[in-house]
Amino acid sequence: MLRNRAYKFRLYPTKEQSILINKTFGCTRLIYNMSLAKKKNNSELSCYDLIKEIPKFYLKYPFLKEVDSCTLRCAIFNLDNAYKRYYKRLGEYPNFKKKESKDSYRTNNITSTYKGKKYESIKIDLENKVITLPKLKEVKIRGYRNLNKINGRIINATVERIGYRYYVSVVVEEAVTLPDKKEDKIVGIDIGVKDLVVTSDGNTYGNPRYNEKYEKRIKKLQKDLTRKVKGSKNYIKNKIKIQEVYRKLANARKKMTEEIVNKITKYNDIIITEKLRVKEMLIKKEKISQTKTLRKNITNATFGQIIRKLEEKCKMLNKSFVQVDEYYASSQICSRCNSKNKEMKDIKIRKYKCSECKLEIDRDVNASINIEYEGLIKYFKNKYAN
Numbered sequence: 001m002l003r004n005r006a007y008k009f010r011l012y013p014t015k016e017q018s019i020l021i022n023k024t025f026g027c028t029r030l031i032y033n034m035s036l037a038k039k040k041n042n043s044e045l046s047c048y049d050l051i052k053e054i055p056k057f058y059l060k061y062p063f064l065k066e067v068d069s070c071t072l073r074c075a076i077f078n079l080d081n082a083y084k085r086y087y088k089r090l091g092e093y094p095n096f097k098k099k100e101s102k103d104s105y106r107t108n109n110i111t112s113t114y115k116g117k118k119y120e121s122i123k124i125d126l127e128n129k130v131i132t133l134p135k136l137k138e139v140k141i142r143g144y145r146n147l148n149k150i151n152g153r154i155i156n157a158t159v160e161r162i163g164y165r166y167y168v169s170v171v172v173e174e175a176v177t178l179p180d181k182k183e184d185k186i187v188g189i190d191i192g193v194k195d196l197v198v199t200s201d202g203n204t205y206g207n208p209r210y211n212e213k214y215e216k217r218i219k220k221l222q223k224d225l226t227r228k229v230k231g232s233k234n235y236i237k238n239k240i241k242i243q244e245v246y247r248k249l250a251n252a253r254k255k256m257t258e259e260i261v262n263k264i265t266k267y268n269d270i271i272i273t274e275k276l277r278v279k280e281m282l283i284k285k286e287k288i289s290q291t292k293t294l295r296k297n298i299t300n301a302t303f304g305q306i307i308r309k310l311e312e313k314c315k316m317l318n319k320s321f322v323q324v325d326e327y328y329a330s331s332q333i334c335s336r337c338n339s340k341n342k343e344m345k346d347i348k349i350r351k352y353k354c355s356e357c358k359l360e361i362d363r364d365v366n367a368s369i370n371i372e373y374e375g376l377i378k379y380f381k382n383k384y385a386n
């Protein structure tokens with residue numbers, strides 16, 4: 001079986017290389033924004049119609065020729081994906097990209113043959129710790145100390161800047177042999193606020209307060225920012241500082257998510273979760289205070305990441321991953337007698353008390369058991385439908 005895997009390296013460009021990288025960020029942003037403007041005027045335009053416009057942009061903005069042309073096409077593909085996500089109700093309407101302390105561009109690996117010799121536009125040499133990228137040539141990388149070779153076909157690379165740091169994520173298509181599928185151990189997972197993850201076997205994982213320290217720092221830095229002149233040196237410095245805290249927060253989240261996901265996937269064969277309510281997550285920002293927005297964003301990002309990583313890991317280990325419908329009222333149903341208690345809509349009620357069968361059980365454990373049942377029905381329906 002072939003599988004895509006992403007490898008992320010820290011990138012160490014020279015001064016000249018970082019200038020070119022930053023130019024590429026600017027050029028891809030320009031193409032993205034101009035294509036978005038065209039699309040706003042005429043929603044019928046397809047991705048390929050927009051790509052056909054690139055030569056016209058070259059005439060108007062000759063500096064576009066200085067950067068890897070593939071990144072410009074990828075910017076249009078990114079815009080196309082943003083629209084697709086919007087139409088599937090998975091994301092907001094695409095916005096114009098602003099110049100920020102965080103930026104990225106993608107380029108595809110293009111293979112060609114010349115005089116019987118095969119050439120690739122992206123290459124990685126892990127012995128010498130360098131990656132070859134179009135226009136940039138060799139750039140130093142660091143990461144994956146114990147890996148000395150990438151086995152597979154490189155599909156694309158995304159160059160990213162966060163604060164002062166540069167990274168490159170390389171997607172590789174790898175051939176893998178999967179372990180046999182099993183259905184011995186089944187677990188339902190509820191994603192909560194008191195504990196990040198509660199499972200139907202009664203275990204809890206993750207400290208939801210891991211972000212408090214960073215939240216405080218971000219709040220303080222954002223307050224400082226309002227006292228600085230927009231666009232000034234100190235303003236930019238402050239923005240980068242904020243980005244650095246966000247990076248640390250993301251690292252802490254990643255570490256915690258990996259720990260949770262590794263434990264759950266190690267001991268279970270069928271893993272059942274809820275779909276996240278995206279519509280609720282895309283809350284109108286002006287309705288609540290800035291602090292609450294920040295907290296909500298961080299929590300949503302954590303939930304989203306846990307579910308995404310669970311799905312990825314299940315694929316890697318050939319385990320079954322099932323998601324129950326987002327409108328399934330897992331917290332309102334009694335996990336023993338199936339009667340419904342609408343009072344449980346109030347998230348402050350921590351204990352489920354059933355008036356029918358007198359069951360008393362922790363709110364989140366009750367929900368995770370319901371999720372397990374509901375998911376199993378879906379799992380077997382799918383299995384025998386074919």
Ligand SMILES: [Zn+2]
Pocket residue numbers: 334335336337338339354355356357358359
């Ligand atoms: Zn009951």
